[in-house]
Amino acid sequence: MKMLAATAAIAVTMPLAAQTSDAPAISVETVRGLTETLSSDEFEGRAPGTPGEELTVTLLAERFAAAGLQPGNNGSWFQEVPLVEIDANPETAALSYTVNGDTVSLAYGSDMVIGTPRVVPEISVTDAELVFVGYGINAPERGWNDYEGLDMTNRIAVILVNDPDFESPTNEGIFDGRAMTYYGRWTYKYEEAARQGAAGAIIIHDTAPASYGWNVVESSWSGPQLNIQAENDHMDRVPVEGWVTNEAARAMLAAAGQDLDALTAAAREQGFTSVPLGITASASVENTIRRENSRNVIAILPGTTRADEYVIHTAHWDHLGRCTPAPDGDDICNGALDNATGTAGLVALAEAHAAAGPSERSMVFLAVTAEESGLLGSAYYGANPVFPLAQTAGGINMDGLNILGETRNVVVVGYGKSELEDYLARASAAQGRVVEPEPSPEAGYFFRSDHFALARPGVPMIYAEGGEDLINGGPEAGAAAAMDYRDNRYHGPKDEYDPNWNWDGAIQDLELYYAIGRELANSDAWPNWYPDAEFRAARDASRPPSE
Template sequence: MKKNICIPLIFTAALSGCSTNSALINNTKTDVAASYNSINSEQLIEHIKVLSSDAFEGRAPSSKGEELTLEYLTQQLTAVGFQPGNGDSFLQAVPMVSIEASPDMTLSIGDKTYQYGHDMVMGSSRISSFEQLNNSELVFVGYGINAPEYNWNDYQGLDVKGKTVVILVNDPGFATKDPALFNGNAMTYYGRWTYKYEEASRQGAEGAIIIHETAPASYNWSVVEHSWTGPQFGFVRDDLNKGRVAVEGWVNSDVAKELFTKAGLNFEQAKAEAAKGSYHVDMGDLSASVTVKNTVKQSVSYNFIATLPGSTKPDEHILYTAHWDHLGKDTNLTGDQIYNGAVDNASGTSALIEVAEAFAKLPVAPQRSITIMAVTAEEQGLLGSKFYAANPIIPAAKTVANINMDALGVSGRSSDVSVYGLGQSELDDFLTIAAQKQGRVIAGDPRPAAGIYYRSDHFAFANIGIPALYAKSGKTPLDEATKALRAELKERLSKCYHNVCDEYSDAWDMSGAVQDIQAFFEIGHQLSKENVWPKWSKTSEFKR
């Protein structure tokens, strides 16, 4: 990767400090309030515009967009006095492999073929130029879960070697809304697509197909069509990922209903049975055939890490994270080919710069270090944060807390703050205080069925024991004008998730995002000057 990059002057122009209408923190010293109020919409918007511009080509890992992004972050963080966070470098190399399945494929089941993109998306995580299913027998395995702690095993007594398992998305708690079943309406990790492929592989299946339904998946089919096509990134493992199923993918709900009917099964009844307890059933004499031709490229992407050393406890770190990557560009598209990723996640990456500048403006350096980390390949399964968690530069035992920022709100202020994973740790208490000073209250996860706490980079840090917070402006608009704006923006924001229309708009109101960033700054500032180590709650699955 090139390290010296010439970026157009528009990207390197100094971003002027601007005033903000946000109220000062109550009962806070003037110097801290000045840093707090240095976080403002004007600067945030300028960073978002740069990072989501067409010149950055959608910020795909191992691309020109990555080079520009890392150079921009280096310029901005160096300018405010942050130092390299990995020895003498701002970068942590993340070796990856890109696997791109040719769209020239069909899935044959029974007497019908299904088309790539429209009906199904298939691929392979194996580092191989050719994988296939050849008349692989289909078995419906319900939710595809093996969870001893819930006394649940959809694979119990079943040998799936050489077979292709068909799996429901989410977990049984979503279907039944029973609070005693898994985590009720709130998705657990067992409901994530990543887990389902992992478990199918552990069980020895040849293929794994997830049935997409919009409500339990929490996104529509177009997200599958855009997110799981094109280059898919993963880690290079010694076995070239031969431990994974040969073919993994998705079918839409219309295809699923048709297949169940052909198998002599009723789709809705089968789902109902699958939600009652461990469940599987053969799908008659149906078998799947598909050939996946891959273009495989090994590459290196980078996590970006910058640190403001603490004055008295430099080995103890408050860690702020956001993923810098998005989906890149697709030259097969007609018209707009760039997935600019303005909300997801130029907004969070820009917030990192704002937080860093606020800490750098403090007249007295924080006692603990402040570390800013922009991670790669979140869109490919949290790869950058997972790699860091397995190869930490800062020991987990010296990382006080993680505050993650992903897809900030762009439609004004709220009277509440949504906390994803509310009740996981004592960081909720720090956020409660910061929000109260803004006249806001804490609310729970507005979309518990979506399993958001398991879908962004904080999850990787939580998995190694670091208390992690993920929150953003809530669902209750502050006033009627904000309510009207949200009604106006709702449809566009929804359809533009993981789509080429995720671009900056002058219609956005970033005042709510600014409040969120200010609250996150206050939490970090408080933690940076205390001996406290936030703890996991007794009921958190991460406590152990």
Template sequence: MLRFIAPVALFALAACTTEPRELEPQISLETMQEVTRTLSSDAFEGREPGTPGGERTVAYLIEQFQAAGLQPGNQGSWVQEVPLVEITSSNFAPLTVGDLALEHGSEWVGVSYPQVDRTEIADSEIVFVGYGVNAPERGWNDYEGLDMEGKTALILVNDPDYMEEGLEGPFNGRAMTYYGRWRYKFEEAARQGADAAIVIHEDFAASYGWTVVEGGWTGAQAYADTGDGGMNNTAMNGWVQLEAARKIFREAGMDMDEMILAARQPDFEAVPLGVTMSTGFDNAIRRFTSSNVIGMLPGNQRPTQYILHTAHWDHLGRCGAPEDEDQICNGAVDNATGTAALVALAQAHAEAGPTARTQVFLAVTAEESGLLGSEYYGANPVFPLDRTVAGVNIDALYVLGEAQDVTVIGGGKSELDSYLADVLALQGRTATPDAAPQAGRYYRSDHFSLAKRGVPMFYIKSGQTLTEGGAEAGEAGYQDYNTNHYHAASDEYSEDWDWAGVMQDLDLYFRLARALGDTGEWPNWNEGDEFRAIRDQSCASDANAGC
């Protein structure tokens, strides 16, 4: 079996309370290649949850976890069943506002989270709530004094200060916080009792065009089946295209640009527009079950403290057009590579021997449908979250060759940064910050389902400055994948891939997990971070002595 031997011996980092010891990671390139090749083959049909290809994926991962030396992670079982519901809406009435009749798809989209056969919104008063933020720790509440029952919240995407050039401001300037994400805005509108929530789309603020919204928010929508029928959500969540939003403000006799400027001020007060919204559509409901796959290596000193590794095993299934010769989206990079990394890392940790803390390997389902598998785990954790020390999420390892750096998404948020700095120094690499902080990428992969519940999580992407070709070659490689292969049938395994950079990244993940697994410390979110309060609360609980 081929092995990748790290060029620098691993030493326990300064943060550790154990005695320093040398350890050479033994990470199998052959395992990475074989698992990636297998999972992205046509036999797995694109690994869509709720299909035979998805079931084959789960069975294969159980086999691989077991062969790697893991133990079943869920009280003797390898899986955590994840109940899902799929809602497909049709027969959309126009979205009417006064004399306006906005066209579904080109001007607005809407979906039902509640599991009802028919969604009907009739004469719901529209209230412009600015950025829809309620952040007491930042002294900001766009809903202050409002009663939103039976009303529709019209909301701006991103944070109030996203137009700043730097990272200074009440919401970290250009770097998006969770408050800027559409998911938060829908959740907060529901908590406020709104009947519906509509986010105003704008390309730069959202970091993607209207075609992405139209494509992603029409057709079947999958959700975690929480058992309450989705009834704690608004009746409808949706988006409105920017120029269509201008029409709504004009119908209300208001200037949208003036309202946006006002919404960026801390003293902004929500504005009832004096117009109502109506629409309706039918919903077809399908329920099915998928699985998270969980394995573990018990710790030898503090086995009830956990280090988490996550990666999503699912992809899009058959996504090509009927006339396409190749209709299977194999998802080789996204995320057969990350899933294979779980297996290869588990194998390496098993051969290296246990750390003080338990190492957990979690392959989650339905990421492509909205982080559903990780969200279900976060709401129903197998290992208590107030005993989960930290974790790393692996999502799409780019096979571009050796790199001089790594890309850090969400840097500056937590005390994990010091662990990363130490390991990068051992590797002789540097950290490159997120080039598009306004895109909020930290809130768009599976680690977020744990982070928002207080668990500090790494999200590290492959480097941008390649050893051969530098930053220009790295940018060209990223652009080629994102433009030509991301979520396309062409994301397929190639025997010509250069795995050197991937193996660098696996070495990094291995070292981080060993350091966190052997230290006695509990890294926290930095002061002022949106997730600090929930971590502090869990650390203060009687059940978590020593956090």
């Protein structure tokens, strides 16, 4: 979940925005009640493969059935998602570097977190040379290759987070200026390091370009890590992946006679040449491995005249489960905002559409697993779709609802990418709201929620939500609440349900999603990505524009 304008307990008592004239009321009782239940300690943070999953998926199936929907997967409410859990032993996980015969060991958790995506009981990398590879990008279409001329055999890549022009004041630049491209995501950096044959890939954390603090890295990367099962047990991945704190990285680079700030400045220039550091590092990890199936939950409201065409709504039901304890000892990451609210909103939307009766196209409601582990549930659905992607007209993703009250604006994550923004503009205008680009495109929110896993194979998806311009409090209050959430609750034990939350903004946004979904489901149009969007080719390949 990557909220833009969420969360503090700010009471707002403005009237709800006018609904679409033929729309049933969105049930605030459903949204509030399900959020409270899903984020209760009984559900233990809804981690896949735990008793919390069983409680969650059972409850969702029951609620979809009660709303009058049908099981979406050939008579079943569930799509099995084969996962493998790798749990690195923090007591033995080690990362050290050696300079002039002296070895410096980094502390797990406070200095670094490491693991391996390979499904093996143990792995080690010994005396591998560290190489600073800047942003770790190989993008020939942009004239950029940080690995130019490098042989990464028995070398560990040391990588900066985000992409080279993230500090740009505009969205113009080699890497879209301030707006992060996929080259800026940590997932890409590990993927590229593997393609380069590296023995390891270590990302230097920095709060501003990462858009979250070290606490989020530590909480998200420690403990069991999930991946989709693969026949090759992911042996094509980098043997060791991890992060180091900014402070630990500075000390390591200084020991190699280098300065992090100077290297970062150089790495932002086209033609940058990677820098072998002349020091070696060793890393080792011991794992406990468990294979398991998790589940996506799929419900469908069959269409009337074009039942073989689909509009999809997505939200992830999972969160982090047990995590790094707060100072008070609370070790349950309840995920109330992220994403119990979005999951509850998915059910509330399903109820409203069912109450209105079937649309011309079928409407699919997909609650996916393992978003927090790398969009695994949505990626699995994208690779194994129950409903053909070429026959899916488009979709709407929800990843955290607004619990601050109504807003004057709507922000689009990944603004300017698809024709679904025209649908959003019409629905927003009916509410008297303005549509704006996301305020922090450098944070890469577009790549951090489930719409991305469906966009990559070409399905037009929109991810939009209430912005920071609160009717009661204005943009200053909205921005302050967003920062407070990011710093104090995001991916931590204090993302908990608060009975003082105001749900008017959530209902306002759900009415927006209802209007978009209903218009698309009663249309024969096939919206596409804009011509310069990176997903246009995939859509055109699966569904040529002439169709």
